[in-house]
Amino acid sequence: MTDDRIHRAVSVDGTEIAGRVHGQGPPLVLVHGRPHDGDVAWEAMLPHLTDRFTCYLPSTRGRGLSADNPDHSPPRLQEDFNAFVDSIGEPVFLAAWSTGGPWALGAAAHSDAVVAVAVYEPTVIPVMREDDLASIGAMIAQVGGAAGEGRLTDATRAFHAWIGNDDEIAALHAGYLERCAAVVPATLKSIQQSAAYDGPQSTDPEVLGQVTAPVLLLRGEQTRRRVFYADSEQHVAQHVADPRVREPLPHLGHWAPILAPEPIAKELISFFDSIRRPEPA
Numbered sequence: 001m002t003d004d005r006i007h008r009a010v011s012v013d014g015t016e017i018a019g020r021v022h023g024q025g026p027p028l029v030l031v032h033g034r035p036h037d038g039d040v041a042w043e044a045m046l047p048h049l050t051d052r053f054t055c056y057l058p059s060t061r062g063r064g065l066s067a068d069n070p071d072h073s074p075p076r077l078q079e080d081f082n083a084f085v086d087s088i089g090e091p092v093f094l095a096a097w098s099t100g101g102p103w104a105l106g107a108a109a110h111s112d113a114v115v116a117v118a119v120y121e122p123t124v125i126p127v128m129r130e131d132d133l134a135s136i137g138a139m140i141a142q143v144g145g146a147a148g149e150g151r152l153t154d155a156t157r158a159f160h161a162w163i164g165n166d167d168e169i170a171a172l173h174a175g176y177l178e179r180c181a182a183v184v185p186a187t188l189k190s191i192q193q194s195a196a197y198d199g200p201q202s203t204d205p206e207v208l209g210q211v212t213a214p215v216l217l218l219r220g221e222q223t224r225r226r227v228f229y230a231d232s233e234q235h236v237a238q239h240v241a242d243p244r245v246r247e248p249l250p251h252l253g254h255w256a257p258i259l260a261p262e263p264i265a266k267e268l269i270s271f272f273d274s275i276r277r278p279e280p281a
Contacts (some may be wrong), residue, residue: 023050106202
């Protein structure tokens with residue numbers, strides 16, 4: 001993916017956060033999750049959005065075009081997205097996926113510039129049930145073991161397989177997994193530092209209660225961890241001021257933004273078109 005337009009911001013601790021910019025129209029910031037950078041996460045979705053929105057693809061520290069920093073703790077990653085959103089200088093829409101969902105919601109709680117937020121399958125770890133907690137621990141150990149041996153593609157494949165259904169994993173091509181492998185070191189840093197962190201989180205009820213912008217919540221009917229993502233969706237819906245919960249999208253799994261982006265893009269367009277965007281001051 002190439003584009004001459006790059007937007008840069010500076011996070012609170014001085015780390016430069018950057019992302020490519022595509023399209024024309026109102027600003028739409030697309031927030032990636034843990035196994036991606038901004039380009040890889042949203043590449044398949046862009047053709048369905050760029051004729052209606054100016055799409056910004058930021059990456060957190062240590063990924064994509066952004067600089068790195070040893071601190072990948074939850075507050076620092078949240079500050080990365082907050083800084084990027086604020087630096088645009090006008091009202092913005094946010095769309096997020098998976099572990100990017102809390103970052104987008106945290107940015108909406110932080111900034112009056114956020115007009116609306118759409119999230120596909122937000123990840124809210126505090127609501128995870130014991131069976132999934134046990135299995136995610138085993139998956140993280142597998143990812144860490146493969147990464148320690150230099151098998152980064154195997155590491156990212158293990159991460160994807162924990163969430164994806166069998167059809168999705170079969171459809172993920174080698175080139176995609178190899179691109180995801182580049183962010184495995186940053187993924188492991190964020191997982192390890194998140195596990196050691198016991199402070200406020202972006203999905204705490206007190207933080208979500210500050211999100212006054214409308215929030216669209218989407219999930220797929222065929223998602224492997226459907227109970228967890230239903231619980232996560234319910235948690236967000238209970239605490240934000242204006243939730244818009246859709247019925248699960250048929251035939252879609254967790255990796256739909258990569259494998260079947262058009263139905264999600266249609267939901268985003270319909271939602272954002274329904275929200276009146278204020279004129280820049």
